[in-house]
Every structure is written in C-alpha cells, then in structure tokens.
Amino acid sequence: MQKIVTQTEMYALEHAAVAHGATWEGLMEQAGWGVAQVALARLGDPKGRRVVVLVGPGNNGGDGLVVARHVHDAGAQVALYFWRRQFAPSDANWQRCRTRGLAETMAADDPTQTSLRKLVAEADLVVDALLGMGTSRPVEGPLAAIIATLQPPRRPLVLAIDLPSGVDAGTGAAPGGAVCADLTVATGLPKRGLLLYPGRRLAGTLELAILELPHDYLETTMSDLLRAAEVQPLLPARPPDAHKGSFGKVLVLAGSLHFPGAAYLACAGAARVGAGLVTLAGGRAVLGSAMRLPEATLLPLAEGDWGAVGPGALAELNKALPNYQALVLGPGMGQGEATGEFLQRLLGLETPKSRVRVGFLIDSNSDEATENAAPDLPPTVLDADGLNLLAKIEEWHERLPRERFVFTPHPGEMRRLLGVEQLPADLVATACEAAKRWGQVVVLKGATTIIASPDGRNRIHDGANPALATAGTGDVLAGVIGGLLAQGLAPYDAASLGVFLHGAAAARVRATLGDAGALASDLLPELPRAMLELR
Known part of the structure; x- marks a missing residue:
C-alpha cells in the first residue's frame, strides 16, 4: 500500500530514520535531488531555461536550495528569492548556491514585489519552497503578496515541494489562500492534505521524491492510498x-x-x-x-x-x-x-413494550x-x-x-x-x-x-x-x-x-x-x- 502521512507521522518517520543512521543533511539532499529530477524532466533541455526558487526559512527552504543547485548544475539559469531566511555559515546548502554565483533577492528588500514579478514574468519554472509542511496559520502580509504573484493564468509552470505553501498538511485547508501549483512533489510520503480539498485542487499533478525511511515504523496508524494494485x-x-x-x-x-x-x-x-x-x-x-x-x-x-x-x-x-x-x-x-x-x-x-400477562399466561x-x-x-x-x-x-x-x-x-x-x-x-x-x-x-x-x-x-x-x-x-x-x-x-x-x-x-x-x-x-x-x- 502507498502510505499517506500526517505532519506528525512524517516528523516521526524522519526522526526514526536519523535514529537508524541517516543524517538530516542526507535526507534533505535526497529530497532535493528527487524534486530536481522531476523539475528537469518538466523543463526538457534545461540550458538557457530560467528558474526561480522561492526559499522559506525552514527545511522546505533547504530542500529548495538543493533543488536550485542541481537544476543550475544541469544548465538552467537559477534565481533565488528569500523570504524570512537569514544567511548563516552553517547553512551549507545556501553556501553551495553562493559558491555557484546564483542570483539572490531578499523579500525584505522588495516590499512591493516588483522584482519578484519581473523574475516570475521571465521564468520558465517557479519552485515553491516557502513553507511545505510548515503551514500553521493563514498566510497574510508579505507572504500572501508573494503567493499572489503566482496566481494563474499568466504565469510560468509552478512546482511545489511537499505541499503548496498555505495548504494544511493534515486537512488540505487553505484558509488564507495558498500557492496554486501545476505539480507537487511530495518528499518521502504524500501528506494527507494533498488528497483533501481544496489542497488536492491546489496541488495539481502529484509526484513523489523517494527518501530512505523506515516504512515499517508507524504503519499501523497511517492511511493507505486506494490503488488498483x-x-x-x-x-x-x-x-x-x-x-x-x-x-x-x-x-x-x-x-x-x-x-x-x-x-x-x-x-x-x-x-x-x-x-x-x-x-x-x-x-x-x-x-x-x-x-x-x-x-x-x-x-x-x-x-x-x-x-x-x-x-x-x-x-x-x-x-x-x-x-x-x-x-x-x-x-x-x-x-x-x-x-x-x-x-x-x-x-x-425500538423501545420494548411489556406484554400483558394473565396469571402465568402470556396474551395471544x-x-x-x-x-x-x-x-x-x-x-x-x-x-x-x-x-x-x-x-x-x-x-x-x-x-x-x-x-x-x-x-x-x-x-x-x-x-x-x-x-x-x-x-x-x-x-x-x-x-x-x-x-x-x-x-x-x-x-x-x-x-x-x-x-x-x-x-x-x-x-x-x-x-x-x-x-x-x-x-x-x-x-x-x-x-x-x-x-x-x-x-x-x-x-x-x-x-x-x-x-x-x-x-x-x-x-x-x-x-x-x-x-x-x-x-x-x-x-x-x-x-x-x-x-x-x-x-
């Protein structure tokens, strides 16, 4: 059975994988590599193609940086747009992108999203790595404005990593609005919110980036995807x-x-x-x-x-x-x-009714x-x-x-x-x-x-x-x-x-x-x- 997970179950699986010898950096590399292969397959010949990666503050943003590196190395022209992510020497994936000279724009320096709109208008592909499973409240403010630049119909292909930003991983709800993706690449296992509306509609086509996870862990509590096999x-x-x-x-x-x-x-x-x-x-x-x-x-x-x-x-x-x-x-x-x-x-x-008795006899x-x-x-x-x-x-x-x-x-x-x-x-x-x-x-x-x-x-x-x-x-x-x-x-x-x-x-x-x-x-x-x- 293809297992479907909640946010809590996915976190437990990742921690179990680390306990069994995996590393957080290794899991992120697997996820980003898998998503990058899907992105490159959609781009066709990547040489000269323009890709914008929207990078958020958490692990989803880290996945996006891995995607950016692999897509750049394949020949695409990649630009990074950061929201609420601060550079630190320990952020090895960001450092690898800087070593390659990838263009960077900070959302804080682009309050009216003018630069972002120009990047999106020229792009062949936009990768949404803003929130993933990290949606905990309705999107608002600058993030809502960033997401609004990706609304159809006039836009490039949009690929979301794990979940479209703004979609709840467990319920599929999107109370403050969300990215409307053309395809979503789930990492490890599909999240339940990808199959429940409106999340299912916002996710577009679903694909999977495989992670080495202990799939026997927590299986009794996970949902199964109903498939022909x-x-x-x-x-x-x-x-x-x-x-x-x-x-x-x-x-x-x-x-x-x-x-x-x-x-x-x-x-x-x-x-x-x-x-x-x-x-x-x-x-x-x-x-x-x-x-x-x-x-x-x-x-x-x-x-x-x-x-x-x-x-x-x-x-x-x-x-x-x-x-x-x-x-x-x-x-x-x-x-x-x-x-x-x-x-x-x-x-x-029915509420039982007592039968009438005459002495020791039950009525007819x-x-x-x-x-x-x-x-x-x-x-x-x-x-x-x-x-x-x-x-x-x-x-x-x-x-x-x-x-x-x-x-x-x-x-x-x-x-x-x-x-x-x-x-x-x-x-x-x-x-x-x-x-x-x-x-x-x-x-x-x-x-x-x-x-x-x-x-x-x-x-x-x-x-x-x-x-x-x-x-x-x-x-x-x-x-x-x-x-x-x-x-x-x-x-x-x-x-x-x-x-x-x-x-x-x-x-x-x-x-x-x-x-x-x-x-x-x-x-x-x-x-x-x-x-x-x-x-």
Whole structure:
C-alpha cells in the first residue's frame, strides 16, 4: 500500500530514520535531488531555461536550495528569492548556491514585489519552497503578496515541494489562500492534505521524491492510498463451474413512490458487480414501477406512507432474510413516520413494550410479537434515508450490533449522524473516530472518499470526478458494496473495492461523455468493464 502521512507521522518517520543512521543533511539532499529530477524532466533541455526558487526559512527552504543547485548544475539559469531566511555559515546548502554565483533577492528588500514579478514574468519554472509542511496559520502580509504573484493564468509552470505553501498538511485547508501549483512533489510520503480539498485542487499533478525511511515504523496508524494494485486481490473469484448460488444473494430494501429510481440503481449496482441473485423488497409503488430491474426477483412488503414500507413489513422480511448474504437498506426509502418506525423495529432499536400477562399466561399476541421481533441481519449497507432515519434515534450507536454495517454517508448525512452543525476540518480523523466509536465501517463520500474500519485502518480514494455530481450515483455505490458483501468480502474490503470500482466506472463515463450530462445509470454498464480491466 502507498502510505499517506500526517505532519506528525512524517516528523516521526524522519526522526526514526536519523535514529537508524541517516543524517538530516542526507535526507534533505535526497529530497532535493528527487524534486530536481522531476523539475528537469518538466523543463526538457534545461540550458538557457530560467528558474526561480522561492526559499522559506525552514527545511522546505533547504530542500529548495538543493533543488536550485542541481537544476543550475544541469544548465538552467537559477534565481533565488528569500523570504524570512537569514544567511548563516552553517547553512551549507545556501553556501553551495553562493559558491555557484546564483542570483539572490531578499523579500525584505522588495516590499512591493516588483522584482519578484519581473523574475516570475521571465521564468520558465517557479519552485515553491516557502513553507511545505510548515503551514500553521493563514498566510497574510508579505507572504500572501508573494503567493499572489503566482496566481494563474499568466504565469510560468509552478512546482511545489511537499505541499503548496498555505495548504494544511493534515486537512488540505487553505484558509488564507495558498500557492496554486501545476505539480507537487511530495518528499518521502504524500501528506494527507494533498488528497483533501481544496489542497488536492491546489496541488495539481502529484509526484513523489523517494527518501530512505523506515516504512515499517508507524504503519499501523497511517492511511493507505486506494490503488488498483491493492484492491485487485480482493476481486471475487469466478470459477468456471459456478452457478448463481455461488455468488450470493442480495436483498435490496429501497425506493418509494417519490424515489423509485433509487431502488433500480441499487439493485443494478449489486447485479453489475457479480451478485448471483438480487431481490427488491418494497411496497406496490416500488415493485410496480417501470424502472424496476427486470432481472431482480421481488419481495412484496406491507406499505406505510406514500408507497414506502411500514411497520407491518417486518413479518415478511423476517421470513426472507435468512436466505440472503447481504442487505442494502435505505436508498430512496423516504423518511415518513411509518418508515422510521419500521427501521427502528428492523434494527432492534425500538423501545420494548411489556406484554400483558394473565396469571402465568402470556396474551395471544405473543406469536405476533415473535414475528415482528428484530431479525439477525446479514452484513448490511446502510445508505441515504436509512442513515437519516437512524440519526433521529437517540443513542442508536450504543444499541446496534457492532461490525455488522457499512455506513455510506455524504457530508450532510455524516453531520446528522454525529449531531453536529459542521464537520471538523480533519475528515480522515472524523471518519476514523466515528468508525471506532460506532463499531461499523464508514465510507465518508466526497471528492476524496475515506473508508474507515473500526480497528483503525483507513483508506483514501483520490477519485474526484465532476461527472459523479448527479443524483443516484450514491445509490449505485450502495448496491455495488452490497453485491460484494454477498460474494463473501469482509465489510472493510467490500467497501474499499466498491469505492474503487465505482470510481473506475465513473472515470470511464467521464472519458466518454465529459464532465456534465452523465447519469447515474451510465455507471452500470461500465462496472463490469472496470472489473475486467482490474482483473
């Protein structure tokens, strides 16, 4: 797995490397050399090309001085622009640049950035080595003015070392503005803020400069980047002598009079990733819809409000559930009172009512009570209206069976589940803490999606795609994860592979149709193609 680190984890890795025999100067040389190779590859023939290196006061500035030296030695004309860095004889990298006669400008001597604007206007490449991981507060004053000279569209290629200056290494936030880079070369390991917005947008293309680090150190606490190589082994096998029962059965409880399409999309998502049988459970309004998947079997249930399921549906559901290996619950169900009561009973969250006794005899309603008892659920994807209804139940997370569910909230649903007005800036930590507290796998959907396990593992999917910004794509994802659960994948692996395949299918749609006008149903035929490509 490609590890993703926070600022604290990266510092710990660097200290561990030094404890194992590396030197700080050696690590800086490795970082600067790696970044310089990327810069030279982008420049092409460096002879006669102009490069400006913006040098800050910390280690990021030191990396920039190493880059400047190597790019100069390759034949480029390099100018240094210093912000808050004071020369000292111990600054060996600056001394090496002076020995080579590199031009220097001090920001303190250029209060209106006149000299900087001239340098930038004549440059082929600007290297941002101002802050890196050192962003601790919103940029302001002279630094903000320096960064403003690099705003697109009229500017040279901008390369940021480690992170664009102004981007928080942990959260991707840039409250005071930040450098908008064309590419960012992370040193050692990518920082989490490079994958979270707006940092991901500001970073441009991502590349990596390798450092010799003890990668086994702190690995259990780091995030993993979700990539093809890591999820390919999770694909369910398809033996030639298989039959539909080999690949599991999914029960989809979704849709209502107002949202019949959600049921179709969830069912089709499960079927398109290889589930052997998909059954749609619902009331007449859903089962009779023209949008129903023709390959799905049907389970009629008692209706509540507006065609959604009601409390009376539990008896039929109890009989059917033992035959299924996965349940998808919530897309388009609606949030009516009757549906909410049904969900409470299904999840075993209803306040129990004492049964009437006459002497030693229980009343005749005991059989009905047994029929309407909460069933033992198979691995379950809880999505959309299912999550919104759950959020209305007090202390729900203390009463749900642990490690039974995959929650798939978007940020609004996540806020409701957490009972907060605004999500914390650190979305990875938020998802991980929620997964641990609730005892469930959490898929926090967004331009960057986070998959978190109760045991602390987490994966980040760098799959931003404006073609996904349309109704119904989340219903497809819920069905995809349900289809993988039915084929025997553990919840965390089913969620991870499901997110990857969903993103890969969306990338194929975008390549064909562009950023706008795609429909959620366009994802469906691309899912098996994405699986074929991954295999």
